[in-house]
Amino acid sequence: xxxxxxxxxxxxxxxxxxxxxxxxxxxxxxxxxxxxxxxxxxxxxxxxxxxxxxxxxxxxxxxxxxxxxxxxxxxxxxxxxxxxxxxxxxxxxxxxxxxxxxxxxxxxxxxxxxxxxxxxxxxxxxxxxxxxxxxxxxxxxxxxxxxxxxxxxxxxxxxxxxxxxxxxxxxxxxxxxxxxxxxxxxxxxxxxxxxxxxxxxxxxxxxxxxxxxxxxxxxxxxxxxxxxxxxxxxxxxxxxxxxxxxxxxxxx
Amino acid sequence: xxxxxxxxxxxxxxxxxxxxxxxxxxxxxxxxxxxxxxxxxxxxxxxxxxxxxxxxxxxxxxxxxxxxxxxxxxxxxxxxxxxxxxxxxxxxxxxxxxxxxxxxxxxxxxxxxxxxxxxxxxxxxxxxxxxxxxxxxxxxxxxxxxxxxxxxxxxxxxxxxxxxxxxxxxxxxxxxxxxxxxxxxxxxxxxxxxxxxxxxxxxxxxxxxxxxxxxxxxxxxxxxxxxxxxxxxxxxxxxxxxxxxxxxxxxxxxxxxxxxxxxxxxxxxxxxxxxxxxxxxxxxxxxxxxxxxxxxxxxxxxxxxxxxxxxxxxxxxxxxxxxxxxxxxxxxxxxxxxxxxxxxxxxxxxxxxxxxxxxxxxxxxxxxxxxxxxxxxxxxxxxxxxxxxxxxxxxxxxxxxxxxxxxxxxxxxxxxxxxxxxxx
Ligand SMILES: Nc1ncnc2c1ncn2[C@@H]1O[C@H](COP(=O)(O)OP(=O)(O)O)[C@@H](O)[C@H]1O
Ligand SMILES: [Mg+2]
Numbered sequence: 001x002x003x004x005x006x007x008x009x010x011x012x013x014x015x016x017x018x019x020x021x022x023x024x025x026x027x028x029x030x031x032x033x034x035x036x037x038x039x040x041x042x043x044x045x046x047x048x049x050x051x052x053x054x055x056x057x058x059x060x061x062x063x064x065x066x067x068x069x070x071x072x073x074x075x076x077x078x079x080x081x082x083x084x085x086x087x088x089x090x091x092x093x094x095x096x097x098x099x100x101x102x103x104x105x106x107x108x109x110x111x112x113x114x115x116x117x118x119x120x121x122x123x124x125x126x127x128x129x130x131x132x133x134x135x136x137x138x139x140x141x142x143x144x145x146x147x148x149x150x151x152x153x154x155x156x157x158x159x160x161x162x163x164x165x166x167x168x169x170x171x172x173x174x175x176x177x178x179x180x181x182x183x184x185x186x187x188x189x190x191x192x193x194x195x196x197x198x199x200x201x202x203x204x205x206x207x208x209x210x211x212x213x214x215x216x217x218x219x220x221x222x223x224x225x226x227x228x229x230x231x232x233x234x235x236x237x238x239x240x241x242x243x244x245x246x247x248x249x250x251x252x
Numbered sequence: 253x254x255x256x257x258x259x260x261x262x263x264x265x266x267x268x269x270x271x272x273x274x275x276x277x278x279x280x281x282x283x284x285x286x287x288x289x290x291x292x293x294x295x296x297x298x299x300x301x302x303x304x305x306x307x308x309x310x311x312x313x314x315x316x317x318x319x320x321x322x323x324x325x326x327x328x329x330x331x332x333x334x335x336x337x338x339x340x341x342x343x344x345x346x347x348x349x350x351x352x353x354x355x356x357x358x359x360x361x362x363x364x365x366x367x368x369x370x371x372x373x374x375x376x377x378x379x380x381x382x383x384x385x386x387x388x389x390x391x392x393x394x395x396x397x398x399x400x401x402x403x404x405x406x407x408x409x410x411x412x413x414x415x416x417x418x419x420x421x422x423x424x425x426x427x428x429x430x431x432x433x434x435x436x437x438x439x440x441x442x443x444x445x446x447x448x449x450x451x452x453x454x455x456x457x458x459x460x461x462x463x464x465x466x467x468x469x470x471x472x473x474x475x476x477x478x479x480x481x482x483x484x485x486x487x488x489x490x491x492x493x494x495x496x497x498x499x500x501x502x503x504x505x506x507x508x509x510x511x512x513x514x515x516x517x518x519x520x521x522x523x524x525x526x527x528x529x530x531x532x533x534x535x536x537x538x539x540x541x542x543x544x545x546x547x548x549x550x551x552x553x554x555x556x557x558x559x560x561x562x563x564x565x566x567x568x569x570x571x572x573x574x575x576x577x578x579x580x581x582x583x584x585x586x587x588x589x590x591x592x593x594x595x596x597x598x599x600x601x602x603x604x605x606x607x608x609x610x611x612x613x614x615x616x617x618x619x620x621x622x623x624x625x626x627x628x629x630x631x632x633x634x635x636x637x638x639x640x641x642x643x644x645x646x647x648x649x650x651x652x653x654x655x656x657x658x659x660x661x662x663x664x665x666x667x668x669x670x671x672x673x674x675x676x
Contacts, residue, residue: 050631054623078633090628094646094653100629103642108633143646160632 001065001199002026002049002168008059009048018044018055020224026168026217029196033210033235034203036221037243042203043087045221046172050084051077064168078104079111081167085157085174087203092144097156100144101126105163129162133189150177158189169193170201175209187212207239220246265300267321269293271422272392275324280365280395284374292377292392301385308383311566311598312537317506318480322450325421330446332415336472337659340411340440343398348423350396358406364397364426372399376428376458386482386510390424390454397425397455404432404462411438411657418475420449427457431465431493438468438657443483445476445503457485461493463517468496468655474667475504477532484510489549491517498655499538500664502529502671507536514543515551525651526555529668530563530595531675537566544573544580553584556648559595560675568600569614575606584614589621589647591676641676645669 002025009019018041026032036042048055049062051074061068069077092100106116117125130137133155145153154174161169171190175183190200190213202213210218210232218234219226220243227250228234238246261269272279272293281289301318302309330346341356355361367373377391398414416425431437445451453475461467475481481504489495501507515522522542530536542551557565565588573580588597599616621643629639645668652664 052627052631073636074627074630075633075635075639078631084631086628090624092625092628092643092646094648094650095629095642100632100642103638104629104632104634107635107638111633164633 001028001030002201003063004060005063006060007048007057007062009044009055009057012054012056017058018224019048021060022221022225024219024226026199026201028199030217031194031200031202031213031215033215033218033232034201034221035205035218035235035238040221041224042221043172044224046084046170046201046203049077049170050074050082075107076111078164078166079108083161083164083166083169085154085161085169085171087172087176089145089153089157091146091148093146095144097140097142097144098126101160101163104160108164125163129159132192133159133162134185135159151179151182154178155182155186158186162189162193165193167197168199168201170203172203173205174202175204175206183209184212207235210235222247222250261300262315264318264321265296265315268389268392269297271321271324275393279393280368282369282371282374284371285368285377288374288377289392292379292388295379296388296392299382302383306383308539308568309385311568311600312508312535314385314508317535320450321452322421328419328421330417330419333417333444333446335413335415336440336442336663337411337413337657340413341408342413342415345396345414345416345423345425347417347419347421348395348425350398350425352398356408356412358403359408359412360401360403362399364399364428365395367399368394373426376426380486380512386454386484386508387456389482390426390456390484393422393424393454394426394456395424397427400427400429402431402435402437404434406432406435406437408437411440411660413440413442416441416443416453416455418443418445418451418453418479419447420451422452423454425455427455429457430460431462431467433462434464435462436466438660439470440660441469441471442474443472443481444474445479448476448478450478450480451475452480452482454482456483459485459487459495461487461489461495463491464493465490466494468498470498470655470660471500471509472664472667473499473501473503473507473509475507477503477505477534479504480506482508484512487513489513489515489517489520489522492519493517494521496523496525498651499524499526500529501527501536501538502667504536505534507534509538511538511540513541514545515549516545518546518548520549522551524551524553524555525654526553526567527648527651527668528555528557528565528567529648529671529675530557530565531560533562535564537568539566539568541570542572542582544571544577544582546574547576547578547580549577550581552582554651555586556651557586557588557597558644558648558672559588559590559597560592562592562594564595565597566599567597567616568602570602570604571612571614573603573605573607573610573612577607578609580607580610580612582610582612586616587647588616588618589644590618591644637676641672644672644676
C-alpha cells in the first residue's frame with residue numbers, strides 16, 4: 001500500500017535536511033509502528049506523507065498503491081484515502097466543527113465521484129461515531145478544536161478518521177495527553193478500522209499504546225532514517241533498554 | 253473675501269447646493285426647521301465638502317471622492333422586501349419615504365416628516381462640529397424617517413427592522429430613538445439597494461438609552477456598487493445601559509459610517525462589532541468616537557475587515573476617557589485580512605486618557621490566511637479554494653456568532669457567505 005524509497009526531504013524555508021534516505025514499506029492490512037527519540041523526524045515524515053508544503057522532497061519517492069503521490073496536494077491525498085491524525089490538532093476559531101466535518105466528507109466524496117451525503121444521514125453518522133468514542137455532543141457545537149482539552153482534541157481526530165474512513169491512517173503520537181481510559185477508547189476506535197484493505201502507521205514513544213493497538217511491524221526512526229525494523233518484540237526491547245544500543249549499532 | 257469662497261466648487265458641491273435651491277418650497281419644515289436648513293447649506297457653501305486636510309476626513313477625502321450627486325427623483329419606485337428575520341416587525345422607508353402604519357404595538361412611532369413639519373425636529377438640525385459633513389448634508393435635505401420611543405419597561409419579543417430600500421436618486425432620513433428605562437430590544441437598521449443606478453443616501457440615527465436599557469442595534473448596509481452612503485449613529489448610554497452595536501458593510505461605492513457615542517451613566521457597557529466586506533472599487537470608512545465620561549464603564553470594539561480587488565477601507569477609532577472616569581475598561585481591536593495586492597486598509601486607533609486608574613488598550617493588525625489552518629483543512633480533503641473561503645468566512649463569522657438571535661445569525665451568515673462567494 002505504501003512504499004517510501006530512499007526519501008530525502010528538507011524544510012522548504014531554510015533547506016535543513018530532516019529526512020535522510022528513509023525506506024519503509026507498509027502493506028494493506030498491516031499495522032506498522034514507528035518509534036524513535038524526540039526530534040528524529042517522525043512528525044516530519046507524517047507531514048510529508050500528507051503533503052504539507054513546508055517540506056520539500058529532494059530525492060526518492062513515495063508510492064501509494066503503486067503511484068507516486070509527490071505531485072498531489074494535501075486535499076487530493078486525503079481524498080485518495082491518506083489520513084493524518086495530528087500530534088497537535090489545530091484550533092480554528094470561527095469554523096464550526098459540524099460544518100467542517102460535513103464539508104470534508106462531501107468534498108472527499110465529490111473527488112471520488114460519489115454522491116453527497118444528505119444532512120440527516122450525515123448527522124446520524126456523526127452521532128454514532130461520537131458515541132463510540134464517548135465524545136460529548138456539546139463539543140461538536142463548538143468551533144473546530146477550540147477550547148478542547150488535549151485529550152478531547154485527540155479523540156476528535158479519531159472521530160474524523162472514523163467518519164472519513166481512510167485507507168492509510170497515520171497516527172502521530174495520538175497517545176500523548178490521554179489517560180488510560182481515553183487511551184482504551186481511542187485504541188478501540190482505531191482497531192475498529194483495522195481491515196485487510198487498510199493500513200495503519202502508529203507513531204509513538206511508548207510501548208503502552210502498542211498493547212492496545214498491536215503492531216505487525218516496528219520501525220525505529222533516527223536522524224531521518226529507519227535504522228532498525230522488527231516485529232512487536234522490538235517495541236518491548238526498546239521499552240526495556242532504550243534507543244542507545246540500536247543507535248550505536250546503526251552507527252557502527 | 254475668505255479663502256473658501258475663492259475655491260471653485262466641485263461638481264458634487266454645485267449639485268448639492270443647486271439641489272437645495274431647486275427643492276426650496278418643496279422641503280418640509282416650519283420656519284425654525286427651514287432656517288436651520290439654510291444655516292447648514294450656508295456652511296456647506298462656505299466650507300465645501302471636507303478634504304484630507306480636515307483631520308476627521310484625512311483618509312476619506314469627501315471632496316475628491318464624491319464625484320457626482322444623482323438628482324433626487326420623487327417618482328422613483330421601490331418596494332419593501334422580506335425581512336431579514338421571519339416574523340420581525342418591519343417599518344419601511346422606500347426611497348426616503350417612511351411608512352409608519354406597521355409600527356409594533358407598544359412602541360410610539362411618529363414619522364419624522366411630521367416632526368419637520370411642526371418644527372419638533374428643528375433642534376436636531378445642527379452640526380456636531382465644523383467637520384460634521386454628514387450632519388450638514390443630512391440636515392439640509394432630510395425629509396423623513398421615524399421618531400421612535402420605547403416606553404419604560406418595554407421588551408420587544410421580535411426584532412424591529414427599519415428597512416430602507418433605495419432604487420435611485422436621493423434619500424435623507426433621520427431616526428431619533430429613545431429607549432426608556434429597562435427596555436430590551438433588537439433593532440435592525442437595514443439599508444439596501446434594489447437597482448444598479450446610483451443613489452446618494454444619508455441617514456442619521458440618534459439613540460438615547462435610559463437606565464438599564466439592553467439594546468442590540470444592527471446596521472446592515474448593502475447598497476449598490478454605484479451608491480454613496482453617508483451615515484451616522486450617535487448614542488448616549490445611561491446608568492447600567494447596554495448597547496451592542498453591530499455594523500456590517502457589504503456594499504456601496506463610497507461609504508462612510510460614523511459612530512459617535514458618550515457613556516454618561518455608571519455601569520454602562522458598550523460593544524461595537526464591525527464587519528467590513530470590501531470589494532470592487534469601494535471606499536468604505538468607519539469612523540468611531542467614544543467618550544467614557546463617568547467612572548466604572550466598559551467598552552469593547554472589534555472590527556474585522558476583508559478586502560478584495562481595489563477596495564479601500566478605513567477605520568478611525570478614538571476613545572476618550574474623561575478625568576474622573578476612573579475604572580474605565582476599554583479595548584479596541586481592528587483586524588484586516590487583505591486578499592488583494594491592490595486593496596488597502598488604513599486603521600487609526602487612538603486612546604486619549606485623562607484618568608489614571610483605567611484599563612485601556614488597542615491594536616490594529618493586518619493578517620493573512622493562517623497557513624497552518626489552511627493545511628489542516630486541506631489535509632481533511634477540502635480543496636484549497638474552498639478551504640480559503642472557509643477561513644475568510646471564519647474570520648468574520650466569529651463576530652456574527654456573538655449575536656444572540658439564532659435566526660439572525662443564520663441570515664447574516666448566508667449574506668456573508670454569498671458575498672464572499674461572489675468576490676473570492
Ligand atoms: N518546520 C520546521 N521548522 C524548523 N525545524 C523543524 C521543522 N520541522 C521539523 N523541524 C526539526 O526537525 C527535527 C525533527 O522534528 P520532528 O519531525 O517533529 O521530530 P519527532 O516528531 O520525531 O519528534 C527537529 O529537530 C525539529 O526541530
Ligand atoms: Mg513528533
